[in-house]
Amino acid sequence: MDKTSFEGWLESVSTTFLSLNDQQRNQCLDHLISLSGAVQLRHLSNGLETLLKRDFLRLLPLELAFYLLRWLDPQSLLTCCLVCKQWNKVINSCTEVWQSVCQELGWKIDESIQDASHWKVVYLKARLRMTQLKDQEAFETSSLIGHSARVYALYYKDGLLCTGSDDLSAKLWDVRTGQCIYGIQTHTCATVKFDEQKLVTGSFDNTIACWEWCTGARIQQFRGHTGAVFSVDYNDELDLLVSGSADFSVKVWSLSAGSCLNTMTGHTEWVTKVILQKSEVESVVHSPGDYILLSADKYEIKVWPLGREINCKCLKTLSVSEDRSISLQPRLQFDGRYIVCSSDLGVYQWDFASFEILRVIKLQDPANLSLLSFGKVFALLFDNHFLYVMDLRTEVISGRWPLPPYRKSKRGSSFLAGVTSWLNGLDGGNDSGLVFATSMPDHSIHLVLWKENG
Template sequence: MVDHKDCGDTNKVLQITNLFKDLSSEEKISTLEEIIHACEPTELKFLSDRLEIFLKRDFVRYLPNEVCVYLLSWLDPISLGRCCLVSKTWNDVISSCLPAWVRACKSIGWKVNDSNTSGVYWKKAYARALTRIKQLKYGSAFEEGYLLGHAARVYTVKFNGSNLLASGSDDHTVRLWDVDTGECLRTIQTHTCADLAFDSCFVYTASFDNTVSCWKWANGELVRNYRGHTGAVFSISYHEERDLLVSGSADKTVRLWQLSTGEQINMYHGHREWVTKVLLKKSKVESLHHKPGDFVVLSMDKTLIKIWIISKEVNCECLGELSAIDSFQGPCLTSEQEHSFFHPQLLFDGSRIMCSSDRGVMEWDFTDYTLTRVTPHCNDPTYLLGAGDMMLFTADTRENCLFIRMPGSALENQSQNPKKLDSQISASTNHSNLSPSPETVDYEQDSVNEPSCSTSTGHRPELLPRFSSRCTKSDNSVTPTDESVDVASHLASHDDELVNDINFNNIKMSADHHKSASINHDAANRSCAILGRWKLPLCRWSKRGSNYVCGDQSWLNGFSDVNNSGLVFAAALPNHSIYILQWSEFT
């Protein structure tokens, strides 16, 4: 039996539907609006549920995984982190997007190990990197402490690359410290130290008494002296493999010694000022003068850096000479340019030479000794503490501040027009920030810009305190956990400005410096980008660069899971203590 009522209802629906189809688009919209107003809540919910099926299609659920990964890889990492919170399906797909997370890690200077092919691993690595960068920006990346024990001015501090720090003082002692615990492991009686170098068995000291000496850590025994200089010895460097030690002195000479016997092998002449820094290093590049693996000697006074070959030849000529005025081009130099000076320190990694000057942080290619980069000072001239492919570590001695910053852009090849080369640097240098030409510098005196702080009365080896009020955790920093959703929440919580301020993709590596394009104003602005700033207590800044030291510098080539820990910086203070700065732990 046919239900005539149901047939009538069906006919009505069909008639209404047919009438609706015949309406224009505007009429349909008006009709729907009237229908919506006439609906009850139950009917509106039904309408909402049905519309979601037709309008909100989850492309991640319906498209092949490869296509989804390709589409999502175009998003920036912060947006990817937010997308991870949409659903578990989205989180799983985005977490497997390896190229996007590797690219994200590289963009903020995190070292990438190509052997690891897990997208989840690099997603978590990116979250850890953001945490460290945020700590740098907001001043919570470091912990500070103090080593007490010396009874007179500390002239030199040196770091061995692991956890040992050695210090030499005017109290005629050299101390060996464990920077992790603050314990003084050794104290030996010596002469006044201007500089030192050490290993696990011996410590070599340069002194104002014109000698270099070798001492045993175990019992403080004097093993041998290296005699010959006629002025204070300011710097030493040695290499046990080659059985060589090199020294630089106020007598304006550089001397090469046999490490094991103390015999003088050669004496290099040519400096017109006191030699304040010497290095004995292996070359990593090939040129007309040396091949990879050859040892070379570098020496510096306040205006020149000289490169010497290791030889017994008398009156040996230097291989090359670098000047603090190399960045000034043109036939005529101003009085200010003619009196441009180097600042500590001299760095050499086997392929490039770096030093700070009045003009900026200068970098030379060791293959042909050409100037390849000048990173201008942002404010006052700064001392160079460490340098890598990704970052520079500098100190403003007037403000007593440490800066972690991006390097400047590479210069064009110097075969170009000299005026054009000079304009590249001038475009990113504010000459009004350059300090007046200094007078004759007393290299035995330290620079202290304020009245001395109170003198410590205790001499017990101690680390005070491990945690400073200046290194409390940032309220906004969130440590990633093993849970994927927590990592996603951590990524989504970071603002875009933090990431946009830090982009290492455009930094040319040292091997490409002489091939890269000239400086423009955008690059000049980037070269002053400050990634982190840390206010120091009142430090003694030696003009020789001997009483402060950078810790492990591998993080300047890019952060990783293992290289942002341990000592960052150490310096002598006016109260005879040693200030140390270490990486804080992820909590």
């Protein structure tokens, strides 16, 4: 059939085909397919794939493609990246999609970073960490050896760990290398806190002392407590030091002069923790920017003004039972907005603006399970056998790590959490360094550290 005759025939067939109903059209196509050979069937297959399997992601404007992608769960997004290079390119160029994925999982978001590949890597690293936590592969351990008697006090800051021992010494360690940077002769240390220049120690001999790291010299001594000093905190800008003692009192001192400025009374048990911290919220008793003093004993948490007036009154007393039937554990935490403390029932969180209990997390075995640190996304807990990471969004244990038989301390000074920024959400870079430290019966320090992320 020549070209002109074929075109005329094709037009006539097309007109007739369009006049048929759907069933007749299907029968017509079935008949033509049955008459077709391999060449025609291959042509038909290629044509149908183009018509039916249209790449909507490639054809849509980017704004619409990004909108659709935001409805997918993270695993589906990763699967879509494997479809083809074009899909991978589109998905990897959408910053909002990966920021949203990270935000939904609780990860920390820096809005100034608009690189989509950065947020994809953050998600992949965080997912890997969560898998490692579940499989007990996220951490590794090491030991610090150097003390010759029991280690009573630990304090961690910026990669450095200070230890105070019954061998009348305090040591400063580089956690990363395990090397002792400074070692100075002190009194028996029940609590320690340090910065780059100095070390402040509270002792079982009822005194507090300030020491210079580079020389080991005692540059100030604070006398006035009639019981062991279990907790200290200080602020150079305010030139203030605060202390809590077994004599049931809290004292405020001049850090430079060593003189006692004020004594707060009202506790009826050992004061095992004091915190000097700036408030970030407003209430009827304080404003943002005010420095607040918190103290805790076995049953109560007290909030004090930081004025220097004699016999100043407690602003607020917090407890979890009026009849003192429930004990608080010596792990008080305050970040300027929330007060967190664990008890024999579970973990309690108070709003510092209203002093109302915002949250109570019931623990499976609260008598043995203790709080180490509390963040926005995770909490770090431990008992006699394991270190636990709890996801605070679900209150489910995400992972655990075995612990050796460490030395027990009712005051909670012989174990601590290390780096805690990751508790507010993993950001791809804050899962490094010290996680947990505790003193051992052989006078060594047992460290749990993040394993390098693969």
